[in-house]
Amino acid sequence: MPPIDASGRTTPEQSAHDDRTRGAPVWKRVFGVVEVVGESSDAVPPGPGATRSARWPRWVPIEPVVVVPHLENAPPVEAIGVGPRSMSQQSHIRLTPRQYGLAVEAIGAIGS
Numbered sequence: 001m002p003p004i005d006a007s008g009r010t011t012p013e014q015s016a017h018d019d020r021t022r023g024a025p026v027w028k029r030v031f032g033v034v035e036v037v038g039e040s041s042d043a044v045p046p047g048p049g050a051t052r053s054a055r056w057p058r059w060v061p062i063e064p065v066v067v068v069p070h071l072e073n074a075p076p077v078e079a080i081g082v083g084p085r086s087m088s089q090q091s092h093i094r095l096t097p098r099q100y101g102l103a104v105e106a107i108g109a110i111g112s
Helices: 084-089 097-110
Strands: 019-024 029-036 062-067
Touching: 029 097, 062 097
Parallel strands: none
Antiparallel strands: 019 029, 029 062
């Protein structure tokens, strides 16, 4: 079941080819759907300035499937059946298959 995690970092149980959504906790919006393309790691993530963190010791490589280009156009988390308070209290949220489907539908409708 996909979590929302705005950092790209994750718990070890995620694996390649899992589907995920991307959220913006401060704005309480869901702005993308991604696919996990590799195994989780505790190594330093690739990229300029990347570091490991005590708070986020693991990360997982992802590829975007669909992303809302302007955050103000992204659907609110309520559109996928998630309470806005949940996003401000947790680093990621496990979605049910129904919630994930709602996220895909809501994000896909932005470009329609």
